[in-house]
Amino acid sequence: MDDTVEIAQSLIRIASVTPDDLGCQSLIADALASAGFEAEEMNFGDVKNLWLRRGDKRPLFVFAGHTDVVPTGPEDKWVHSPFSGDCVDGMLHGRGAADMKGSLAAMVTACQRFISSHPDHRGSIALLLTSDEEGPAVDGTVRVIDTLSARDEHIDWCVVGEPTSSRTLADTIKNGRRGSLGGTLTVVGRQGHVAYPHLADNPIHRLTLILSALAATHWDDGNEYFPATSFQVSNIAGGTGATNVIPGEACAQFNLRFCPDHTAQSLQEMIHTICRAHADEYRIDWSPIGQPYQTLPDTLLEAAVASVETVTRKRPTLSTDGGTSDGRFIAPSGAQVIELGPLNKTIHQVDEVVDASDLSTLSVIYEGILERLLA
Ligand SMILES: [Zn+2]
Known part of the structure; x- marks a missing residue:
């Protein structure tokens, strides 16, 4: 051999x-x-x-x-x-x-x-x-x-x-x-009865708007060697289990595979801008960045x-x-x-x-x- x-x-x-x-x-x-x-x-x-x-x-x-x-x-x-x-x-x-x-x-x-x-x-x-x-x-x-x-x-x-x-x-x-940027996004709302929505603030509604906006974003065209940056939602969670309760929080995990035309920081800023447009209160726990x-x-x-x-x-x-x-x-x-x-x-x-x-x-x-x- x-x-x-x-x-x-x-x-x-x-x-x-x-x-x-x-x-x-x-x-x-x-x-x-x-x-x-x-x-x-x-x-x-x-x-x-x-x-x-x-x-x-x-x-x-x-x-x-x-x-x-x-x-x-x-x-x-x-x-x-x-x-x-x-x-x-x-x-x-x-x-x-x-x-x-x-x-x-x-x-x-x-x-x-x-x-x-x-x-x-x-x-x-x-x-x-x-x-x-x-x-x-x-x-x-x-x-x-x-x-x-x-x-x-x-x-x-x-x-x-x-x-x-x-x-x-x-x-x-x-x-x-490509680089890898991921995180857990939690949108904070106000819990309440579904029959009294004016007394509550539904974080699931806000979260879905944010995720749709992120998924629809054209981040870049890629370059000679790299495909365009892509965004994917990997997990989503929210709700108390009861059908008549608006929950207080909703969260989703997401990941971007990005072209070096971006830095992780430039993407983080774009993500924050989109989040701020749809939610007053939210937090993002970023996973370790793959450069x-x-x-x-x-x-x-x-x-x-x-x-x-x-x-x-x-x-x-x-x-x-x-x-x-x-x-x-x-x-x-x-x-x-x-x-x-x-x-x-x-x-x-x-x-x-x-x-x-x-x-x-x-x-x-x-x-x-x-x-x-x-x-
Ligand atoms: Zn290997």
Whole structure:
């Protein structure tokens, strides 16, 4: 079996459900020790992070990824047990096969081959590993980036191994992600009898006006790389349960996925303006904000596109859709950040699976990026 697939298999066999790492990171550190990578643990709370670096010069190229996986769901529904790492008919099965232990293995073998052919490469190479990407993402990548920034260690280029491909390997590179802004809106009215509405103030009526206005708002047109900002209501609650009572409060939860033409603050101001138009008294408890990021075509993106084109003979499309990723924590440090990994068809599902030969090809693509940037 190919080295990349073998490493991926060993990682899948470790049941590192978020935020556990259970030795995945040390397995990777061991695999790269003889290639000259120095390991530094950066653990915070329950979360294990590892910074593996070879060289002390700039430019600094980083592969970033997570060793934690999402829970399996009902294990008896899996055809191959979720931590078996079975490889059958060229398909590697198990939780994390695509998201993202396969990419981690491809990063390791890409580094090994690149370093053996270029032991004196320019700049430095590092791996940033965390066990807190699928969980709250509070003590993971963001803390490592803070630690690195505090000691003036700057990342120039970063490839995150999230599964970005949709139909064929490397058909899509993500060069940014939308931001996420959510909150709970509570409208305060005055409780009363439905037969005496002049003595009450119905917060449900006010809330529905606000939500309709928010849902009808044209926030922006998006830009060359980002779809238009979208607003969705996810939960709504109000009422005492009795049919003859106007309740005192009503609330709704909402989320916006936003294009970087906005800041979270500019959106918050727009939301407040709409709320004020329909309610005298309301409050919004904002959820933690997911900042957007975007990487414009430059050295890193050009190297990645060229490497993909050489290996697959197809030009990848650039995309910024999907949820958030740890790229949002790395980009603000000034690094160019892209995401490139295997097919995302089965991620987080029962029977997660990846084409084993795709992992070997991904490793060649990663090596091609290193060749173009650091050879
Ligand atoms: Zn992931």
